[in-house]
Amino acid sequence: MQSPLRRILVGTVFFVGTLIIAVTGYALLDCPFITATYMVIITVFGVGYGEVCPVETPTARMFTVFVIIAGYGSAAYTVGGFIQMVAEGEIKQVLEQRRKTKDIENLQQHTIVCGYGRIGQVLAHKLAETQQPFVVIDQDVGRLTSAEELGYRVCQGNATDEQVLEAAGIGRATCLATVLPDDAANVFITLTARGLNPKLTIVARGELPSTEKKLLLAGANHVVSPASISGMRMANLITHPNTIQFLDQGDDRNRLNELLAQIDVQVDELKIPLNSPLVGGTIADLEVRGKGTFIVVALRKRDGEFIIHPDHSVPLAPDDTVIVLGHHGD
Missing domain, CATH: 3.30.70.1450 (Regulator of K+ conductance, C-terminal domain)
Incomplete structure (x- = not known):
């Protein structure tokens, strides 16, 4: 099967060639150039205003039949190329999405990273370095695109949604890291994830000191405070x-x-x-x-x-x- 672009190119060339031949043919039948052009347009595009050029002879009529068939055929061939291009793009997109879904469905004992911000990116990089299977969940299309370019498995959606977590394979996962900058969202994700998989190891990010207790009560195994770690790091660099x-x-x-x-x-x-x-x-x-x-x-x-x-x-x-x-x- 020809590529859509090649079909469009061939169809366009054939269509333009048909118009040129048709105008030249009617001109040879003693039809003025402007009138011949008008005749070709109303014939090829099916407007049907009548015959403005003399087509009384069998030769002229056979020529007109040729113009109609060639014009319609080349136009249909070109339009078909456009339709094929759109259809193949959509089919390819559907197949690619199905492949990604199937890949995640086959994962076992993997890690789910909720949030692909600065901390999520560092975490994903370390997991990839150690060849640990993982899935990134985020709502931002731009972030997920950059993650896919690095070869990471991604799942678009809100990590607080049970269906999104299930699509990421939470029932087969061994660990979940929720690293969103919103403490309330991290608490809700932790609570939801613990209900979906009681054996899951959950590592949660907590910005405020008061959030740690809530995350632990929600089911987190470990709570990490980036601000606290950064402060300790800076203090150790000094002392x-x-x-x-x-x-x-x-x-x-x-x-x-x-x-x-x-x-x-x-x-x-x-x-x-x-x-x-x-x-x-x-x-x-x-x-x-x-x-x-x-x-x-x-x-x-x-x-x-x-x-x-x-x-x-x-x-x-x-x-x-x-x-x-x-x-x-x-």
Whole structure:
């Protein structure tokens, strides 16, 4: 089957060629040019005002029949190309939508991300990096288009709607992250999702401190406050810059820092002052003095050099900073 564009092009060329041949033919039958053009128009377009050119001979009549058939045929062929183009576009759109729906229907143990704003985009990027299957729900067509361009599965609609959550496969999902900037919407989504899947792990975003309790009561397993995390991050950059630099050297260490906080373990830094008895000593001497309450995981020399997992024999100098790992309060 020819492509719609090719059909339109061929039909248009044939139609224009028919008009030119028809006007020339009537002119050869001793019909003035303007009259011949008028004759062709009322013949091809079926206006039917009568014959203004002499068509009394069998040749003239056969020519007129040719003009009618060729004109109608080429016009119908061109219009058919336009109809095919529209129909194929709609059919392709329907098939593409069906393919996306089928893809989501086949998902098992996936994550549903409600909201594709700044936090949702970061979350989706991390899930894609770790090859975790997920579906993004959002109402904004522009955001979903950008998500689809990255190869993400998307579901358009309001995440507070049960039907939208079901279309995203909430009954087969293992985790749902609701990261909308509206706390009330996050509470409602959490409540709805918990009712649809009691075994679901729900991670919810809460902007206000008072929202955390409501989200937990609604069924959230974890509540994350972006403002609180940002504030703590900025405070740590001021109070523990060397520790943050050590932990920021890779994504794995960022995740390690989050896990350590959950088990009441702290990464801290100790600066060696000029008059410290530890000056001239070694990493082993420091750990002995600590009586096993911490371990040294890194050393930042005063010249800025970072040594990860320093050997016990490494000497300590004034203005060195030792990164240690231990329990809170030790």
